[in-house]
Amino acid sequence: MASHTPTSVYRLQVGPGFTLTDAAATVDYLHRLGVGAAYLSPILTAAPGSTHGYDVVDPTEVSPPLGGEPARRELAATLSGHGMGLVVDIVPNHMSVAVPAANPWWWDVLRHGPQSPYARFFDIDFEAGPLLVPVLADDGDGGAAALAELSLDGEQLAYHEHRFPLAPGTRHSGDDADAVHQRQHYRLVSWRRGTAELNYRRFFDISDLAAVRVEDPEVFAATHAEILRWADAGELTGLRVDHPDGLTDPGGYVRRLRAAFDGWIVVEKILGAEEALPASWPVDGTTGYDALREVCGVFIDPAGEQPLTRLAAAMGTDPDFERVEADSRAEVAETTLVAEVRRIAALLPDIPAERARPAVAALLAVFPVYRSYLPEGMSWWQQAVCEASRRAPDYVDVLAAIDHRVHAEPAGDLARRIQQTSGMVVAKGTEDTAFYRHTRFIALNEVGGAPERFGLDVAGFHERAALREAAWPHSMTTLSTHDTKRSEDVRARLAVLSEIPEDFGAAVRRWTGRCGIEEPALNLLAWQTLVGVWPISEPRLRGYLEKAAKESGLRTSWTDPDPRFEEHVRSWPERVLDDADLSADVAAFVARIRDAGWSNALGQKLVQLTEPGIPDVYQGSELWELSLVDPDNRRPVDFTVREALLERLEHGWRPDVDVSGAAKLHVIRQALHLRASRPLTGYRPLTPVGPAAEHALAFARGERWEVVTIATRLPLGLAASGGWRDTAVPLPAGSGGWSDLLTGRALAPTQEYEPTLAFLGEVLDRYPVALLVRR
The missing domain is CATH 3.20.20.80 (Glycosidases)
Known part of the structure; x- marks a missing residue:
C-alpha cells in the first residue's frame, strides 16, 4: 500500500x-x-x-x-x-449561484458580463444573449407579473429577497427598475425557463448550481x-x-x-x-458504489425474483425495469433537461431544430453507461447510437450525422456536450425517476445499482473482488453514503424478503386492502420502506414519501404538484401507524425477519471491511442505522452512546447480536484494527463444502493467506434447511493455528501444512460472521 x-x-x-x-x-x-x-x-x-x-x-x-x-x-x-x-x-464541477452576493465570482460576472475576468470561469454562452437568471414567480404568465415587482436598491436590482448587481453607469436619474433591468448583462426570467432555455450549464436540473470550467x-x-x-x-x-x-x-x-x-x-x-x-x-x-452493488447483491436470494415480479405486476406496477428506465430517461431528456438538449441541437446548425432535438434526446436516453469517455469509450458510444437508431427510426439520418461528426472530432464541442449531458440524463432518469417507479424490490434500487439483475451469485462476487484487487486495490468500498437511497442496514433487512417473497406478497396484499396508497408503485415502495425501517416516526416516513412521490413524477412532481394526491400521501403514515391492528401486523412481520436482517448486516459489513479496497464507514453506521435518502441520512449522530459501547468492547466485552447494535460495532472495530495492523493483499476465494455450502461466503487475504472472512448468506433458508450440519470451509494450509478475532476462540489444530476445516456450526455459533487469523 x-x-x-x-x-x-x-x-x-x-x-x-x-x-x-x-x-x-x-x-x-x-x-x-x-x-x-x-x-x-x-x-x-x-x-x-x-x-x-x-x-x-x-x-x-x-x-x-x-x-x-x-x-x-x-x-x-x-x-x-x-x-x-x-x-x-x-x-x-459547479458552484452555487442561489445567492449571487455570496459568490464573488458570479456577482462580478452579473455586473460586468463577458468583460468580467471571471466570465471564463463559468460555462456560459454569452453569444446567445444576456445571461438568463430563472428566479421570477410564474403563475402561467411567463413571469410577466413578477417583472412589475422589480425595484432598485442603491446599485442593486431587487426582487423580493433576491439582489443582483447593476453594471457600472446603467442607472440614470428617473429610470424605473424595468428600464435599468434591460441594460444589464443578465435577464431575470421565469423559474420555469430554467428547464427550457438556460444559456449556462448547470448541475443536473438545478439552476442554482452553475458549472465551472476547470x-x-x-x-x-x-x-x-x-x-x-x-x-x-x-x-x-x-x-x-x-x-x-x-x-x-x-x-x-x-x-x-x-x-x-x-x-x-x-x-x-x-x-x-x-x-x-x-x-x-x-x-x-x-x-465505491460498484462494491456496494456487489456486496449487497450477494446477500440476495435469486429465487425471489419471479415471485416478487409477479407481486409487482399484480399490484399494478410495471415489473420490467428496462422499460421503466427507458421511459423515464426519455421523459427527462424531453422535459427536465430540455435546455441541455436544445443547446446540443444548436451545435447542428445544418439540421432543422425539429429534427435535431428529438434525435439528440433519443441518443441521450439510451447510453448503457453514464458517460462514454471518447475516444476510449467509443464502444459505449456506438452502442448508444445503435440503440437510439433502433428506438427512433425516423431520425436515423440525424443520428448518423451526429455519429460522423463525433468520430471526426471526439474532443469537439458536440461530442463534449453530449458526454456531459448523457450522465445527467442517466442520473435523473434512472436514479431519481425510474428507481421510484420500478418498485418490485427496492433493495436493488441503489446508486450504481442494477435492478434488472436480481443480485449476484457467489462466483460473480469472487470474480469482481479479484478484479478489484488486481486493477484498483486502493479503490474505496462503501455500503452507505450521503447519497444512498437507503442505508446498508435497511437493505440488509430488505434482502431477507427475497427469501420469503410469497409471505411478503401476502402481507402486502393484506395491508394494502386495509390502508393502501392509490398509486401502485408508491404503494409497493411504501410497504417495503415501512418494513425496512420499522420502527419509524410519522414525520420521517412522511418526509420520505413526499419526496418519493415527487421524484417518481407519476401522480405529482416538484414542478407540477397535485395537492389532493400529495395530501393523500402525507396522511398515509398517520393512518397506518394509528391503526393498532395494522401496526401490530407490520411489527409482527418485521420481528420475524429482524434477526436475519441483522445477520445480513453483519455479513455485508465484514465482507466490505475486509475485501479488496479501502473501506468507508458512514457516520453512525457502526450501530444499526435504519436511514432513508437525504436529508434523513444526515441526522445527527450520538457519539456519546457509541463511545460508551466502545469502551466496554475495549475491556473485552463480546456483545450478543441484539437491538443495541453493539455486535456491529464489535465487528467494525476488530476489522479496522486488523487492517491497520497488517496489509491485506491478494484475494483467494474459499469454497465451502457440505450440505449448506451455498449459505456461506468465504475468502482469504494476506501475504500468506493468513486472514479469512466467513459470512452467512440467506439465513432464513439456512435455518429452514436444518442449519450448517457438517458444512465447513477449508482454510489455507500453512504453519500455525487459527483463531477468531470476534469470539477470541482458537480453532482445533490440524497437521502442519494441511488445510484446517472450519466447521461452520462451531465457528458461527456466536456470530453469523467470523474473522479468522492465523496464529
Missing part, C-alpha cells in the same frame, strides 16, 4: 450543526475504533445556510460557519497527533489553490472528487489534479455492471 493511502476512512457530514471543531472532538473515538482517516464532506465556503457543503460559493476559504481556517488547522493537528489522515470531498488551467488553479495549500503543508491525505462526469474532460482533469497532488484520489464515478474505470486515469479508484 502506498504511504499516502489510508487503511480505512470514516465519513463525517460537517455542517452548521456539526462543525470542524465537533469533528476534532470525535478523533479520539475514531482512532480507538481503528479508523485510518477522517473523511469530510466539503468544507469550503458554501451558500448561506447550506447543510451539506456541495453548493460552494468561495473555493478560496474554509467555511466560516464550520469554524474557518483555525478549526481546520485544529482538526488537522488532532488527526496528525493520533497518526490519522484527512480526506476531503471537493466539488470541481479544464481552463487558470480556473483550475483558482479553484484548487486552497486545498493544494493544505496538501503542501502535509495536512491532506486524500481527495474525493465529486461528479467527474460533468466535467468537460474528466481524464484531463484528474491528470492535472494528480500532477498537483500525490495523495489518495478517488472519484465519484458510477460504474455500470460491466464497466471499468478508464485505465488512463491516474486515480486510486472510485468512491
